[in-house]
Amino acid sequence: MALRNILIFDPKGGISERLRESLDEVAKCLHIESAADAQKVLRSTPYQVGLVVFDSDSESAFREVELLVNSSSMTEWIAIVPPESLSSLSFQALLLTSFYDYHTLPLDVRRLGVTIGHAHGKASLRRSVNENQTTASSRFGICGESPVMQSFFQRLERVIDADLTVLISGETGTGKELVAQAIHKRSKRSQGPFVAVNCAAIPENLIQAELFGYEKGAFSGAGQRKIGSIEAADEGVLFLDEIGDFPMSLQANLLRALQERAIIRVGSVKSIPVDFRIIAASHIDLLEAVKAGRFREDLYYRLNVLHLILPALRERAGDILLLAETILKELASIHKNCRATGFAPDALQALNNYHWPGNVRELKNRIHRAVILSERRLISARDLGFDAEVQASEELGATLENARASLDRKIVENCLRANANNVSKAARQLGISRVTMYRMLNKHSIATAP
Template identity: 55%
Template sequence: MKRRNVLVFDAHELLTEQLPLVVAADQTIHYFKSVPAAQKMLARDHCSVGLVVLDVLTPALQEEVERMIANAPMTEWIGIVSPDSLASRDFQTFILNAFHDFHTLPIEPRRLAMSVGHACGKARMRQALVCENDEAGRFGICGISPVMVKFFRQLDKVLGTELPVLLGGESGTGKELVARAIHNYSLRSSKPFVVVNCGAIPINLIQSELFGHEKGAFTGAAQRKIGSIEAANGGVLFLDEIGDLPLAMQVNLLRVLQEQAITRLGSTQSIPVDFRLVAATHVDLQEAIRDGRFREDLFYRLNVIHMQLPPLRERVGDVRLLAERVLRNFSSGSTRRKVSGFTAEAIGAMELFNWPGNVRELINRVHRAVVMSDSKLITAADLGLANFVQESQGVTLDAARASFERDIIESSLRANGNNVSKAAQQLGVSRVTLYRGINKFNIELNSKLPSPIKTGICQT
């Protein structure tokens, strides 16, 4: 039986007698009277659950506790508090943001035992999620960065609906992969998945491509053709680069979404269709609406659920994971060469590179490197990143990454008036994760605003 570590911070030893009634046979208790001592243990070993007794809470102690929680994102935290402290709205905000659950003093051992058990289960699921993403890629999509974990949670919710989805994000971020996941993990998975690239079809053919045509509908129409919308009946229709759809076709698509029926070119017969629509774009459709290039009524039909894929440069920790997965998949299918990995220099170059073409560019560079490499390890030169490495000589990977992270955090905090919650939302991370970054780089929040680190209050 694998034992689970449970950390207890209890400065005044209020739980010593009740703890034997709380812990299960597979749980090991680690008891601490100070936050620094608890942090040392967390730096060495993983704890599934942390119990924090806050019978008396000072601003300094709250700051310490927030830092401890921020530095242990894989731990599920349970607060044990004085009933009187819950009268404070600011304290309630602190509890809601920091803890999986909370209990009031004096504790009820049976209830706390159940809470610890549930938290252990959640911690196991969190670790399994990370392992699943690391080894195979959840939904066929690799990623363990905070922004991708958040994206996977959103995708989980989307799978259980039939509503239209609009995918945003830069070119090469994997929008078609997400659309396929929405199809493959839904009740429509046994039905067709039809892809239409709205920007790749000539204007004079796009109506026929989407709606189909009857024999003789126009010159060259020698036989009936089923359009993409009709072909997707029962399944999922993915309209890629929807922003490039001509205005005349936008009107027709809107009518299909309203009436759930299509009419082939050259026919007057209405054909019922049932499909789930997923659309994608790399352009700002609201700006396109203002410029008269996109219909506002169609936008609202499409934008029922909006999902934004983060660019690769914001996916801290994912580049190496993605590169190694691409290498494994490509090498296993190649009989000509066997490349086993990347040099340290190549990994450093990939981590520092800005990846303007996102995941698609990474895939292409790794594929080319497998073919061109003269050794079993891919170098930065094989990836076409030799000049980038030479420009970076004298700067360590850790220093460059730290500088980038600090700049991004400071920029977001300034843009959001030091509102930690808004900055975390903009960066696509949790509030606790952002606090971890603030603590890591000793970022001083603007003195004109009360500091969430000092007060524990989240400005709204």
């Protein structure tokens, strides 16, 4: 039977090592000491089961644990508690509302193994219900009925099963990360982790430690051993986002890890084999980067085994409105006081005519803004930010400052009109004082009556 992956949040590291050894036959455990790190891991890898180890004075970390367990809706949590903690009412309430089950110390590992099995079963059931609830027009959670997307899905289907390296290209916001997650979720590695690394967001001097990990004392500040992202992706998927920004100086190291399927932690000489599938994504043309000498050719060919190209939103005939409706429905179910149930004719026309430089992400953002601002049943082109002024500034390549000012102006004016030009009410809705509201009306020359 395949080992189950379990995340152990044990802030003091008191029993995780012993636990890991005792659970050796049923589970593969990842021990994490900080709640922030645990949240980060869960954002990229939806662990089905997590253990939280409390110690006698960990009630101080109560809020932290509460936040962690409540922000990971796909994970079933099991608490390990010292018996004396159970007398606290707030502690009892937390166990009752946020945990699948709890075990008291000293541990009966055999019983814990059984609970882990049950929690796993429940998490799988929840996942399967969630997946079946997706709409018919979305495959793999990716919405699209246009011919270009249909052929994309056909290719994706073949790529999923191949267990080879994948390169995903496409303009910004076309859904590259969504596709990477879908490949992981549907592949035989779905029970393994999905570890995402944004190569553009990590400073060059940290990327080696982040990817390969390090041994305690490898450099000043390396207080304890750290497992790198490649090693953390063992039996799963390593998603290298914005690979075009991967520093040239480290590309040879990455290539070696890909070829040898092994890594060496910084400060060590031992090669550790890792079984991982790589999915890389880039919004820039990597071949151009190769020609410009910014990307190694051998690494490019190593990554470009299977290539998926996501079409830009403007090329997906018919999908814009389908996506807009789907996104509106999703947002309306989250924003309980949203009145909007559809789009006005001018909005539909604007959605179809616009060239969508930011693709699906931009569509999502515009609808989100409209859901918050619109007071009407039908969202207008104006609610979506399509009016002469905003479009002109976009076409001229507005500076950040101009773009912000233009957005501020729109939000303030829309809110004022939505509140029948009542300045106090509008200020309250925006969460600013009346004085600030008047200052903004003045700054943006907005009349208090239309």
